[in-house]
Amino acid sequence: xxxxxxxxxxxxxxxxxxxxxxxxxxxxxxxxxxxxxxxxxxxxxxxxxxxxxxxxxxxxxxxxxxxxxxxxxxxxxxxxxxxxxxxxxxxxxxxxxxxxxxxxxxxxxxxxxxxxxxxxxxxxxxxxxxxxxxxxxxxxxxxxxxxxxxxxxxxxxxxxxxxxxxxxxxxxxxxxxxxxxxxxxxxxxxxxxxxxxxxxxxx
Numbered sequence: 001x002x003x004x005x006x007x008x009x010x011x012x013x014x015x016x017x018x019x020x021x022x023x024x025x026x027x028x029x030x031x032x033x034x035x036x037x038x039x040x041x042x043x044x045x046x047x048x049x050x051x052x053x054x055x056x057x058x059x060x061x062x063x064x065x066x067x068x069x070x071x072x073x074x075x076x077x078x079x080x081x082x083x084x085x086x087x088x089x090x091x092x093x094x095x096x097x098x099x100x101x102x103x104x105x106x107x108x109x110x111x112x113x114x115x116x117x118x119x120x121x122x123x124x125x126x127x128x129x130x131x132x133x134x135x136x137x138x139x140x141x142x143x144x145x146x147x148x149x150x151x152x153x154x155x156x157x158x159x160x161x162x163x164x165x166x167x168x169x170x171x172x173x174x175x176x177x178x179x180x181x182x183x184x185x186x187x188x189x190x191x192x193x194x195x196x197x198x199x200x201x202x203x
Contacts, residue, residue, distance in 0.1 A: 001104050003076045004203050005122055006195075008109040009174055010129030011167045012058070013139030015185020019129050020109040022186055026196040030203060033103040037110020039084050040068040045092040052091035058111070058166035065116050071100075072122050078102045088148045105203055111167075114174035124202075127195065128178035131185045133164075 006023070010016045020034050042064045044052045056062060064084075071081040082097040113119060114126055137159055144150040150158075175181060182191040 001203075003078075003102070003104060003106060004124050004199065005072065005076075005106045005108060006125045006127065006199065007113040007119065007123040008107065008127045008129060009111060009114040009171065009178070010185075011131070011133075011136050011171050012111060012163055013136035013143070014129045014131040015139075015182075015187070016109045016111075016129045018186025019127070019182060019192065020107045022192050023107060023196055023199070026192065027105065027199065027203075030200075031104040032107065033100065033105070034107045034109065035072075035083070035100070037063060037068065037108065037113055039086050039098075040064045040110075041086050041091075041093075043084075043093040045090075049090070055091065056162055056166065057091075058163050058170075060112050060115055060170055063110075063112055063116075065119065069118050069122070072106070072108070072119075075100070075102045075106060076122070105199065111171050112174070114177045115170050120177055125195070125198070126177055126179045128175045128181045129185050130175070130181055130183045 008016050008020050017036075024032055024034050040063050041057065042062060044055060067084070071083065074081050079102060081100045083100045085094040085096055085098055087094055108119075108123070114128060120126065140159060140163070141152065141155050144155045145152055180191065180195060182188050
């Protein structure tokens with residue numbers, strides 16, 4: 001069976017991960033895995049921590065797309081990969097890797113999934129998750145302060161000076177490549193049901 005790859009893009013805090021895992025849960029019984037683009041941030045262990053903090057992680061150049069594409073191609077060929085594990089507190093890859101066994105359906109989610117042409121060419125279904133800007137900001141604020149050890153002030157500054165401009169420059173325009181746009185993120189039951197039905201019809 002040909003590997004089916006579903007790409008899910010959208011701004012930070014839009015609900016991409018929720019959509020990905022709702023689709024995953026709805027496909028129980030199918031051979032499916034979720035791959036996060038966030039795992040493929042470039043390793044910055046070669047520069048000091050203070051310099052790492054200044055890197056623009058919302059720019060396409062922050063991602064190691066060469067490795068991600070190589071891994072996707074290996075999975076398509078039914079070959080196992082060693083997925084990086086990224087530390088968002090140290091801005092580096094951990095020494096450990098995660099072995100990922102190829103599956104018939106791959107759900108790839110991340111902010112820049114539709115921005116990179118080479119990735120788009122590998123996708124069978126392209127999804128963009130849309131959400132209100134205020135909601136996205138609040139979700140990011142809660143996530144980064146609770147899970148990533150950031151201060152409220154640093155999250156607000158980063159959002160206004162980097163995240164929002166990068167969203168408008170790179171993420172929002174990638175919406176035009178989507179086959180399906182999901183408003184309200186993971187709360188949109190109708191859209192998720194339609195996508196799951198489509199996947200089941202071709203997988």
